[in-house]
Amino acid sequence: MAAQLSEIEVKGVKIPLIYEKSTLMPAVNLQIVFTHAGSITDEIPGLASLSARIFNEGTKTLGSVEFAKELENRAISLSVGSGNETLVFDMSALKSEYLEGLRLTRELLRQPNFTKEALSKVKTDIKASLLRKESDFDYVAQVELHRRLFEGTPLEYPSMGNRESIEKITLKEVEEFWKKRGVLRRAIVLVGGDVELEEVKKDLLSLLSVLPLGEEGELVRYEAKGDLEVKSVIKNTQQAYIYFGSPFSVKNLREDSYKAKVAAFVLGSSGFGSRMMEEIRVKRGLAYSAYWRISLSKSVNYSLGYLQTKLENEQQAIGVVRELIEEFLQKGITEKELEGAKQFLLGSEPLRNETLSQRLSSAFSAYYRGLPLDFAKEELHKIEALTLEEINAYIKEHQELLQLSFSVVTAPKE
Structure with missing residues (x-):
């Protein structure tokens, strides 16, 4: 069965749903993609990437360790990542744990671990990674090339930001990032696996209802420069x-x-x-x-x-x-x-x-x-x-x- 396009209406917003039924394995994969929410929208270089990493620190109630245990005990994979244009929540689970996967995803959307402790940990990890990359000369050359090709745009900075920009990011800015971008009007949902479409639609109503309506946002196009040098x-x-x-x-x-x-x-x-x-x-x-x-x-x-x-x-x-x-x-x-x-x-x-x-x-x-x-x-x-x-x-x-x-x-x- 090929992927098919459907939709689900939540709070009056029609959200695109891309669905494919597959019974090869008793498992389900769910992805919630927020558009206009990646590094290309960063007010501060690295904000989208850092925010995605904080989501991987679990919920405010359970924290990083206990949330990870909940996932591990049920063999559920749940991760959040950011690209140039999108922020993606990706959950995979056996069919028997599908509803638990949805519940944990809902909790992560509803109350991410936006705390000073989580922010500090993520900042430390990113700055350590950036420090290591300073001796990765492929990375250094590529970053310098992007700086020149896209000077004056968010694309001139690496998606991870730099050590100075990461240090500047506050908890309030992370919260504002999510408040603006984690909204129904920017969501596209992908579901595949051993689950029926109508069942998916019913389950998504509960899952997505925790999100605000928000604004669609506008994707800005950028042109690369050529300086012949x-x-x-x-x-x-x-x-x-x-x-x-x-x-x-x-x-x-x-x-x-x-x-x-x-x-x-x-x-x-x-x-x-x-x-x-x-x-x-x-x-x-x-x-x-x-x-x-x-x-x-x-x-x-x-x-x-x-x-x-x-x-x-x-x-x-x-x-x-x-x-x-x-x-x-x-x-x-x-x-x-x-x-x-x-x-x-x-x-x-x-x-x-x-x-x-x-x-x-x-x-x-x-x-x-x-x-x-x-x-x-x-x-x-x-x-x-x-x-x-x-x-x-x-x-x-x-x-x-x-x-x-x-x-x-x-x-x-x-």
Whole structure:
């Protein structure tokens, strides 16, 4: 049974419900997704991420340890996470513990552990993690690249924030974050497993009734910048960590996404079969790996790539990346490359929808972006019918990819 779109009305608000029945296992998965509630809405960098972590500290009544015991004793998984655009409550339980899972989820929504003790613990954990990341030069280079691509927007900061911003966040700001974003008008529900749709709707009425109506919110779109420069961060390193990115224009997601997927596959996202790996590693021995992809979302579209190389090869590697992208935009791809991309994508995409969780996530992604729930299948048909002339015309339209920004973590020059 494929995922289907339904809805449930709570306090006069019609909440989208994506549901799929599956009896392969006697289990149920529930996800409550709050839109316009991720790091892209942060008034203070790291606020959404920190707030999600506090939810993982249990309820105000039970606290972290006792709440965790309640889950463990019933083999219930309940976690909260944040992305760029969303805040997600994810609960999985055996069918026999499904109602207990709903009860605990309801309690977490109703009275999260918003206490000074929980805030202090989470702050300490995040700051420790950020301190460790300061010596992760891949992370440092990527953060610097995003700062340049999205300067002046919430996206210029890592989703975790930084140690200074985390220190500033107060309990009141966490409470205000949840009050504004954890509302019915921003909720989308995903349910799958061994449970009937009408039963789900009845159960959700009780679960979601603890939430206020709130406001829908408006998702702001951001454009990546291209400054055509190489900027370096000097560290005590034996390798050069090179991250690069550029703007990417999307006119129509339904008509563009499958072409972008094929183009990215050929140039840099197919591992050893990609042009970047072939030219940078195999032919020139400049790096162990090289990668390039196109990121498409409701809030922002851009390209991102990376590689590591010896310090003495830094400038040559940067030059090769530029040459490859210039040639790609001028000449497009070959018939052989197109057929190789088709074979892989048509063969591997179905494997990404084998599990119930994967199918629900795929259906949600499509719905959230304004596409049909079965868009993944539609996309495969379009890839199969794609001609060389169509893909090369599409590639040549995207000259903005030449507006490359490079961020490099490297050693002091002798």
